[in-house]
Amino acid sequence: MQLKKREVRDKIKQIEEVRNRIFLRKISKSRVERTVNFFFFQGRRSNKKREWKQSSTQIFLLKFATVLTLSLIVMMVGIFSMVSSMVTQADELELTKVWTYLTELDADKTLILKKHSGTQINHERTERVAKTIKSDIDSILSYLDIQADKFQLANQAFKSKLNLLHDQLWELDPDTKNSQLRTRYLSQIIEWSEELKQRLHLKMEVGPYNHLAELHSPFKEGNIQINQRYGYYVKDQVKACFxxxxxxxxxxxxxxxxxxxxxxxxxxxxxxxxxxxxxxxxxxxxxxxxxxxxxxxxxxxxxxxxxxxxxxxxxxxxxxxxSFYFPQVEYVEKPDEMLDFQNQSFDEGRFRQTIVLHCHAFSDKADKIITEAKKNGLSPVIFAAIMIHESAWGKSKGIIENNNPAGLMSENGLVSYPSLDEGIEATGRTLKNLIVERQLITVERLGSVYCPVGADNDPTGLNHYWVPAIKQLLVQLGGSTDMSLLWNSGSSFAQQLLVKAKSLHQTNVQYSQGSNRGTWPYHDCSSFVIWAMNELGINIPFGNTETLYGLEGTILKAITRNEIRAGDLFIWGEKGGSAGDYGHTGFF
Missing domain, CATH: 2.70.70.10 (Glucose Permease (Domain IIA))
Incomplete structure (x- = not known):
C-alpha cells in the first residue's frame, strides 16, 4: 500500500515536472507572454484583477503619450509653418534673376515716360523731366514667395504673373503725344486673406532675406544705406544694368x-x-x-x-x-534721382501696409482715411495714428460695437455711428476742428486738448503717455515725429526746387539787373528762378517775368491763395507789363 502511494506521489511529481517544462517552453516566447502567463499561472481568480489594473494603467499611459506626441507634432508643424512664412523659400539665384527682371520692367516704363513732353500722372498733368519708376521689389518678392507655386523666372506662368503685377502697380497708357500713368501700391491690388496678412506680416517683420545674411557691414555703426540699387536703370535716355x-x-x-x-x-x-x-x-x-x-x-x-x-x-x-546678403539695408533715393508720383509728405506705401496688416477692424480703410484726411486738410498719418491709439489697433469694443474709431464722446458717453465709414468721417470733422480751425498743429498742442494730462477721467495718469505714443505711431505709419499734421499736397518736385534754389543762393549770388544779369554770380529775381528751374531739367529760355507768364497753361498752372504750398512760384505784376521794376517773382 505504501509502495503504491509512493508510486502515485512519484507519478504526480513526474507529471508536474513535465507540465512545468511545457510551461517554461511556452513562456520563453516573449516578455509579454511571460508576464501575462505568470499572473495567470499563480492564480487565475486572485490575480485577474491585478492584471486588469496594470493593463488600465498601461492603456492610460499609452493614450497620454499618444496625445502628447500628436500635440508636439502639431506644435512643430506650426513652428515649421511659421518659420517657412518668415523665410524666403526661393532659390537665392532666382531671387537675383527676378529682382533684375523687375528693375528692367521699371526701366522700360521709365523710358516711355521720358520720351513724352507731357504726362498725366494719377490724372494730374506734369512737365517734369526726371521721371523714374522704382518698384518696392522687396515687398513684391515677399508676396510672390508666399503666393507663387514656382518661383522661377523661366516658368512662363510665373513670368506672366510678374508682368501682370507690374502693370497693375504702374498702369501706363502711352500715345503719340502724351502718356497716362496710374500708380498703385502693392497693398491696393492684393486680395487679402487673414492667412496672407499673417504670413506676409511675419516675413516683413523678420526680414525676407535673413537666412542669406553672410556679409559683415562695411561700416563701424552697421547701418547700410543704398543710394543706387542693383539692376537696371536709365541714364541719358539709355537703359543699363548695374x-x-x-x-x-x-x-x-x-x-x-x-x-x-x-x-x-x-x-x-x-x-x-x-x-x-x-x-x-x-x-x-x-x-x-x-x-x-x-x-x-x-x-x-x-x-x-x-x-x-x-x-x-x-x-x-x-x-x-x-543687398540680399547684408543683415539689414535701407534704400535712400537721391533728391534729384526720383520724383515720386505719389504723396511725398509721408511714405504712403508703408502707411497702407501698416493699415492692412495690423489694423484689424479698419484694415481695409486706408483709402477712406486718406480721402477724409484730404477733405479736412489733415495729414493721413495723424488721422490714422489717433484711430490706432484710441481703438487699440482696431480691436476695441468702441470700434467693433459702436463704429467709433477715435473714442469720440458726448454727454451720454461713447458715441455710436451707423457704419464705420461714418465714424471715420466724424473723426475727420473732429480733428479738423482741433488741428485746422483751433491751430493745434503739433502733437503736443493736440494732446493738451484731445488727451489732457491730469484730466478727471484719467485717474491713473495714462494720458501722460499719449504724446510719445502718438509720435511713435507717426513713424510706424511712414511719417516722422516732427511732421506737419496738415495735408501736404506739395510734390517732391516742389521740394527739390526749394532745395536747389537754396543751394544755388548759397553760392554767393549777387543781385543785378545789369547786362551781366544771368551770368554767375549775378542774378535778378526772374533770372534766378529760371536758373533754378533749368538746373532741375526744365528747359526754359532766358527771360523775365513775362517769360514766366508765357508758361501758363504748359508747365505752370494758375492757383488760388488757398492752394499755395511750399515750392510754388509767384509772379507779381500785370501780365504784359511786368518786366523790369514793374514785376517780381520767386518761390514760396
Whole structure:
C-alpha cells in the first residue's frame, strides 16, 4: 500500500515536472507572454484583477503619450509653418534673376515716360523731366514667395504673373503725344486673406532675406544705406544694368571687410576671395596689403569720394544682388534721382501696409482715411495714428460695437455711428476742428486738448503717455515725429526746387539787373528762378517775368491763395507789363 502511494506521489511529481517544462517552453516566447502567463499561472481568480489594473494603467499611459506626441507634432508643424512664412523659400539665384527682371520692367516704363513732353500722372498733368519708376521689389518678392507655386523666372506662368503685377502697380497708357500713368501700391491690388496678412506680416517683420545674411557691414555703426540699387536703370535716355549696390558714405569714412578671405588689389579696386565667393569694392583707398588674408570686420580702407562706395558680389561664378546678403539695408533715393508720383509728405506705401496688416477692424480703410484726411486738410498719418491709439489697433469694443474709431464722446458717453465709414468721417470733422480751425498743429498742442494730462477721467495718469505714443505711431505709419499734421499736397518736385534754389543762393549770388544779369554770380529775381528751374531739367529760355507768364497753361498752372504750398512760384505784376521794376517773382 505504501509502495503504491509512493508510486502515485512519484507519478504526480513526474507529471508536474513535465507540465512545468511545457510551461517554461511556452513562456520563453516573449516578455509579454511571460508576464501575462505568470499572473495567470499563480492564480487565475486572485490575480485577474491585478492584471486588469496594470493593463488600465498601461492603456492610460499609452493614450497620454499618444496625445502628447500628436500635440508636439502639431506644435512643430506650426513652428515649421511659421518659420517657412518668415523665410524666403526661393532659390537665392532666382531671387537675383527676378529682382533684375523687375528693375528692367521699371526701366522700360521709365523710358516711355521720358520720351513724352507731357504726362498725366494719377490724372494730374506734369512737365517734369526726371521721371523714374522704382518698384518696392522687396515687398513684391515677399508676396510672390508666399503666393507663387514656382518661383522661377523661366516658368512662363510665373513670368506672366510678374508682368501682370507690374502693370497693375504702374498702369501706363502711352500715345503719340502724351502718356497716362496710374500708380498703385502693392497693398491696393492684393486680395487679402487673414492667412496672407499673417504670413506676409511675419516675413516683413523678420526680414525676407535673413537666412542669406553672410556679409559683415562695411561700416563701424552697421547701418547700410543704398543710394543706387542693383539692376537696371536709365541714364541719358539709355537703359543699363548695374551689377552692384552704391552706398551712402562720407569721404574718408572707414571701411571694414564684409568677408573673410584673400585680398587682391588691382587698378585701385579691392577684391576679396573666399572659396566660391568673390567680393569687389570700388572707391576705397586700401589700408591692407595685396595678397594678405583678412577677417570679416577688419579695417581695409577709407572712402575716396562721398556716396560712391560700390560693392559687387558673386557666388559660384554667378553675380548676385549684394543687398540680399547684408543683415539689414535701407534704400535712400537721391533728391534729384526720383520724383515720386505719389504723396511725398509721408511714405504712403508703408502707411497702407501698416493699415492692412495690423489694423484689424479698419484694415481695409486706408483709402477712406486718406480721402477724409484730404477733405479736412489733415495729414493721413495723424488721422490714422489717433484711430490706432484710441481703438487699440482696431480691436476695441468702441470700434467693433459702436463704429467709433477715435473714442469720440458726448454727454451720454461713447458715441455710436451707423457704419464705420461714418465714424471715420466724424473723426475727420473732429480733428479738423482741433488741428485746422483751433491751430493745434503739433502733437503736443493736440494732446493738451484731445488727451489732457491730469484730466478727471484719467485717474491713473495714462494720458501722460499719449504724446510719445502718438509720435511713435507717426513713424510706424511712414511719417516722422516732427511732421506737419496738415495735408501736404506739395510734390517732391516742389521740394527739390526749394532745395536747389537754396543751394544755388548759397553760392554767393549777387543781385543785378545789369547786362551781366544771368551770368554767375549775378542774378535778378526772374533770372534766378529760371536758373533754378533749368538746373532741375526744365528747359526754359532766358527771360523775365513775362517769360514766366508765357508758361501758363504748359508747365505752370494758375492757383488760388488757398492752394499755395511750399515750392510754388509767384509772379507779381500785370501780365504784359511786368518786366523790369514793374514785376517780381520767386518761390514760396
Amino acid at each position: 551689377n552692384g549696390i552704391k552706398l551712402q558714405a562720407k569721404e574718408n569714412e572707414e571701411v571694414f571687410s564684409p568677408l573673410a578671405g584673400k585680398v587682391i588689389i588691382a587698378d585701385g579696386v579691392i577684391h576679396i576671395e573666399s572659396h566660391d565667393r568673390k567680393l569687389r569694392l570700388t572707391n576705397v583707398s586700401p589700408l591692407v596689403n595685396n595678397t594678405s588674408e583678412i577677417k570679416a570686420g577688419e579695417l581695409i580702407g577709407n572712402v575716396i569720394k562721398e556716396n560712391e562706395l560700390t560693392i559687387e558680389y558673386s557666388k559660384k561664378a554667378n553675380v548676385v544682388n549684394p
